[in-house]
Amino acid sequence: MCIVYKRLVKMAEGESVKVAVRVRPFNSREKQMNAKLCIRMEGATTYINDIDGGDEEKFFTFDYSYWSYDGFDDVDGYLTPSNDHYADQKKVFDDVGVGIRDNSWNGFNCSLFAYGQTGSGKSYSIIGYGKNKGVVPLYCEDLFIKMAELQQENPDNQYQVQFAMLEIYNESVFDLLAGNRKALKIRQSKQRGFFVQGLEKTPVGSYKEIEDRMAEGTANRTVAATKMNATSSRAHTVVELTLTQKIKTGGANMTKTSVVNLVDLAGSERAASTGATGATLKQGAAINKSLSALGNVIAALAAASEGKKKVIVPFRDSSLTMILKNALGGNSKTVMIAALSPASVNYEETLSTLRFADRAKQIKTKATVNESPTDKLIRELKEENDKLKKMLEGGVIDQSMVKDEDEEDISDEEVQARLQALMDENNAEKASMEQEWKEKLEEAQKAIEALKAEQSRKQEMMTTTPHIMNLNDDEQLCGMIVFFFEDGSENKVGAKGAEPPNEIELSGLEIETSHCTISHSNGKLLMVVTDEAKVYVNGEYVSGKLELMHGDRLLLGANNMFTVVNPGERETAEKAGITYHKFTYHDAMAEIQNLGSGDDAQKGEELLQQDIAELGPMIGEVNAMSCAMDKKVKFDIVVMPEEGKRRRTAMVSMFSYLTSCSYLLSREEFISRKYKMEEMYQQFVEGDETWKSVPSSEDPFVEDENKETTIGTVSISLKSLGYLFEQEQTLTITNYQGAQKGELRVEYYPVKEDGSIITEEDDIFVDDPDSLVGQPLRFILKIPYARGVPKRFENVFCRYRYFLDTDYTTTGHVTGQNPEFNFSQSHSCVPVTDQFIDYLEKQSLVIEVVGTQIPVPVKPGDERTTKQLMASNFSVNQTPIALMDPEKQMMMSELESTKRRAKKQQNKLIKVQELIDAAKNEQSETISVVDLQRILESNADSMGIAVAGLLAALKFKSRK
Ligand SMILES: Nc1ncnc2c1ncn2[C@@H]1O[C@H](COP(=O)(O)OP(=O)(O)OP(=O)(O)O)[C@@H](O)[C@H]1O
Structure with missing residues (x-):
């Protein structure tokens, strides 16, 4: 039977992407540098001032301009407004989060993404820190509260939330919840558009579970980042929440599905070149293909929304743009939060973020309610039935509604019978679908229970069993990797591939197959370091056997940093009134650089120390990469006097064993180059050989000879x-x-x-x-x-x-x-x-x-590897080579000149002595003043002023 009916899908009006910008307070680095504020906001308008450069003030108007720079009090950890201007997390949620919530309940796809340079506040707005919860937690909490309420009101309705988390790193897509890290393919289908094949969706029953899943995803991200030696801010993270509602309306079921994408984009500075000083390296440019592609897509969509014809939107250009196609190009209600730094030093970057946001607000999307196709059919059939019934009652029957086009007219009874048959069919299908739904739900429930049990076991162990947990540069990745030590256990720690396998497998630079052993006996942790393995405890290079204490910081290899947690010891200490300092990754790294906190040191000196602490581990990493790939280059931190100032600045020297040339890189140049090295190293780790054929002009380990x-x-x-x-x-x-x-x-x-x-x-x-x-x-x-x-x-x-x-x-x-x-x-x-x-x-x-x-080429026949070359003059502890301040340098330089002059004079005097001695021989041990005068005079030119005085004295004497 063929039913002809009119499609009743409601198409929403084209709607602009909602854009909010938000400016954060100065961070401690900016404060130390006496940063200047370059942003102001009035209403929805943001103004940016080029304080250092002198360009005229520019302004941009958005849906929301959030001022979070000042005007708040810290009340028990929550940043609470002290005036009307300040936008706290609640305000952002009320404007942005509530819209997403309502839209998702109405069955629309929604997307929220955060854009901005590293450290500008993306994670703060999206996820939040501590009590200052961001949009995602607030949205999720709200979602489950409303779900419980609705469930209570209508026990027949069913609701389900599924969670997925993926990461786009270097154009590959990884499922962060999958046990193994395997790149997934992006496929395209007519119905679904682009989708990630094989992405695991886990059912979740509460915000706590979402948090746990996120923690699990983040932990996987941390492990991968450690292995690839990449900084987190280089990857894009997408959290995908699918809300399915099965609602009984009248006799029919309606299933609405909405996908909410929460996207934490990589730092926007990765899209462009990094060195803002003009000494930009070509290697630093366009590092993140996905982010630059996103810029192009947004520009094209903005042009299309302005009515420009023939705009081709290059969604296919990158993984990110394919995944976000729905969010940007069509069926989604989309919100963007652009995070801004308030400091004038970031002027260029902030201006480009504002321009990006400005273009994004011109994009229009068309979102439709996502009903399940079956439900839609049932609903439409029911509507058709109602229509037919009405026609029957009114005595007017449009037979074409229930018969084939080429069929003869049929009787009213036949119409009714066909209608009934249709209804029966629908009912049967409905029942089977409901059964399937019930089974799925039960399955999901079981999975949730199992996860809960696992989680509470872990929770229990955290408070009773000694363990180590990771410290990371990125606050959000701290505590994501935990290894427990059961009483009586002996745990071998090392890289994968040991026989028998290590109990604790680590990956990353300079992790040996057998690195160390940590055993637990009766509340005490003992570590035995394998010979030659690199282990630092509380900043000290250690070897052999030692006891680990609560609060100790461990660095295993180049970048696996952990802190020791021993609940028993902590408890005893707390009883005695001792509280432990909570070490951050930076504290721990600074400790290794042996720099101390520098409480009473000068401000510039503190900044220098911070830079050294930051660069130190990076130098270790790039040197290890250079060894792994045998790049014949060695890096070191050097401290240079800052021009014109009595300040010193940390730079990086890059020495090529191939040419014996060394080059100095500024901190920015070096960091930008390091991103490129990581990319190369990733290919190396993955066995992809492309890195070997990179032309030297693009190789981050090679410097332009004419530099x-x-x-x-x-x-x-x-x-x-x-x-x-x-x-x-x-x-x-x-x-x-x-x-x-x-x-x-x-x-x-x-x-x-x-x-x-x-x-x-x-x-x-x-x-x-x-x-x-x-x-x-x-x-x-x-x-x-x-x-x-x-x-x-x-x-x-x-x-x-x-x-x-x-x-x-x-x-x-x-x-x-x-x-x-x-x-x-x-x-x-x-x-x-x-x-x-x-x-x-x-x-x-x-x-x-x-x-x-x-360049001085290497001697023919010297086939030493980078590792061997470095071993010949490489110190484990990368303490800066020269720590000389300009004043001292000046004094040294004067001293050296004086010494040289003195040396010359000395040589001349020796010569005079020799002449005198020679004269003495002739004159049998005595020499007359006249003779001496003669000798000196005949050598006066070559002897200079040193003897001039002596000569004058002699002349005076001889005259007398
Ligand atoms: N609105 C705000 N109010 C107070 N502090 C903020 C605000 N936004 C950001 N911060 C602080 O600034 C720091 C950097 O923010 P955040 O980690 O969110 O940056 P990000 O852009 O996500 O960085 P990354 O790209 O490295 O992940 C954090 O310490 C955060 O607490």
Whole structure:
């Protein structure tokens, strides 16, 4: 039988993507750096100010602009508004979360995604921290409360929530709930659009269970991140919640399914190049294909929504855009939260986030209610039946509704009979579907019970059994990996593949097959470290046997960091009134760098220490990667004086064993390069050989041979200028390791308005530099030459930044060991300000001597691996090589020059002595003053001033 009926699907009106932006408070790093606020908000409008660059203020209007920068009190851990301006988590949920909740109950697909640079507050808004729960937990809690209420009101209705969690990393899709990490395929079907084949959906019965599943997913993510040595902020995480409602309406059942996608995107800076300083590396660009593809998709959709024709939306370009196609391109109600940093240092990144959000708000989606096809059919049949009944009652029968087109007219009885048959068929189908539903539900219930039991067992063990749990750079990944030690157990720890298998299998850099053993006996934990395995306990490199105590920090290999939890010990300590400090990953890493907390150190010094603590483990990782792939490169942390400031800054040196060239990378350049290395390393781990054929111009382990390198620096104090004195100095060029790389002649002379040098005759005296304030000050800086520059550099030049200059002043390029720069430049400060006097007093002019390196190829026959090469000069503890402050460097440099001068004088005096000795021999042990005078005079040119005084004295004596 063929039923002809009209489709009754209601299509919602095209609806824009809802866009909210949110600005967070300064973080501690920004506070320490005295960051400047560059965002303000009025109503729904966000303004951004280019404080450092001076571009005009820009503004953008969104559905919501959330001010979370200030105006709050910490009440018991919850950040509570102290004025109307501040948007707390509740406000965000009320605006954004409630909409998602209502839409999902109405059967619409919904998507919420968070965009923004790393650390801008994406996770805070989506997931939240501690009591400040984000949209996801609040939505889920609300979902289950409402579900319980509805269930009570209508016991016949059935509701189910399923949970799935996936990760997109380097274009591969991984099910975070699957036991094994295997990349899944994205497929496309007419009905479902793009979908991830084989993605596991787990039924969940409460928010607690969702939390547990999320924790499980996050733990799997942590293990994978440790193994691949990747930072979490590089992956996109998608949580997918499917809400199915089986509702009895009248006689029919209605099943509504809505999928809610919660997407935590990778840090947006990964989409673009990282080095904001202009020293951008090509390797740093477009690292995350998915994120750049998302930008293109959004731009195309925005253009299409503006009515542009022939827009092709490149959904197929990346895994992320395929998965989000529904959310962005069609059947979904979509919300985006763009997270903003308030600090002017992040201006460029924040502006690009605002632009991205601005484009996103132009996108229109069309969401339809998702009914199950069977239910829809039943409902539509019922509607048809009602219609037919009405027709029957009214005596008008449209027979075409129940007969085939080519069939003859049929009797009213036949119409009724067919109708009845149809109803019976529907009822039978309904019953079978209900049975199937019931069975599925029972199955789900059992699975939930089993999980609950497992969970409570774990919970119990956490409070009774000693264990270690992981510490991670990303707060959300801490405590995700837990290994328990049962009493009487001996647990071998090491990489996979040991025979018999290790009880605790770890993956990651520098994990040995047999790394260590941890045994538990009567509340005591004993660790035995295998020879040569890398283990740090509380910052100390350890070997052999030792007892582990509650609160200890363990670093196994390069990046598996754990903290020891011994509930028995903790309890005893707590009874005695002792509370343990909660160590973060950074504390633990800083401890390994042996840096201490630096409570009373200067602010700049603290920042430096933070940078070193951050870079230290990264250096360990990249060196281990270099060894694993035999890249013949070694990295080290170096500490450089920051130009113009009495501050030091951490940088990274990259030394190539192939060319003996070393290059300096800024922290940003290095981090951006490291992402690329991780990508390469991932291919290596996965046995994908593409990394071997990467051209050297794109290889993060290779540096451009023509890159300019700092040979060394000299620091010269400009203090004398404050007294209008000149200065002429020959200063030692010191490289970052404190080694001398030649000498540089630097001179400066205060000058008058006409450019002539101020001399004593001018009779201008300044007792107090402050008296110069308001007056003009001009001087000439000369860099005549350098001496003894290492042979392996060519195209040598000097550069420096004077006072507030942002650009370098540069000398000409000269090749040779004794380059003559003949450089002279006039500088001024008109009028002199307090700030300038401060600059003269407290800072020094750092002159960098720069050149390009001439590669020295490896000796033929040297086939040592990177590991062997590093072992020959590699220290386990990556303590920075040179920790010299500019002042000390200046003093050292002066001292070195003096020493050299002294040495020369000494040589000359030795020569004089020799001559005298020779004369003595001739003159049988005595020498007349006249003869001595003659000897000295005939050698005076080569002896210089040292003997001039002596000669004068002799002349005086002989005259007498
Ligand atoms: N609105 C806010 N109010 C108070 N603190 C916030 C807010 N947003 C973020 N923070 C804090 O800023 C820090 C960074 O935030 P968060 O971890 O959410 O950033 P993210 O963008 O998710 O970073 P990543 O990309 O590394 O995951 C956290 O310590 C968080 O507590």
